[in-house]
Amino acid sequence: MEEKLIIVIEYKMLNQPTCEKIEITPDEYFEPMDEDEYLDSLNEEYDFDSVPKYFHAVDYIGCKLCEVEHTKLTIVDRTKDIKHICSETFWNGGDNRTILTQILGLGKPSYELLVETVINKIPKTIQQIKFIVEDDIAKFQNQLIIQCNEDGSETILVDA
Structure with a gap:
């Protein structure tokens, strides 16, 4: 059976010529669902905007902020035809960052910086x-x- 959600994290370490890419499962990315909250739906599935375990993709790859140039998290929801992209760029030893969030496929695309x-x-x-x-x-x-x-x-x- 094909996964409903595809979650990919791309990242580039400082002084490295290419990006690395990992794919993680919804169970690895999202907070566990509290079955007590969803008593009526034991088959509840994660959605592209379910609560993540961590706020930043860098926390899933296990490295220090000062070692990373940028990250890009992409969540594709195949059933809703939605793509959620969150890219972060770091500078000043990881103290500063920009975060660009895009949601594509829900009517008009939305972008937040x-x-x-x-x-x-x-x-x-x-x-x-x-x-x-x-x-x-x-x-x-x-x-x-x-x-x-x-x-x-x-x-x-x-x-x-």
Whole structure:
């Protein structure tokens, strides 16, 4: 039987001439489904937008951010004819990144761009600027400035 979802991660390590490619199963990529939540549907299947175990593709390949140039996650949902693509490019030792998310096949394609930069080392403070792309124009959506606290929590300093 053919898989409903195909999940592929492509990545390029710094100073390497070519990209690597791995295919992972939905069980490896997504959080397990809580059967208690889905009592009526024991045959529940993962969907392209089910909850992933990790937020970033680099966490599935087991390397340090400072070693990676870029990643590209592609999820193809064959039954819904949808393609979800999330590509990340890293610089400044992995401290900074852009994340481009595309969803193709649900009517009009959707594109979202997030630029994340470290603006202060101590305490670590990150600026995130989010854009959506409409009619080939990146349109500002919002800006967050987030302070990373010693206990691992985060404090939002600016939400504009």
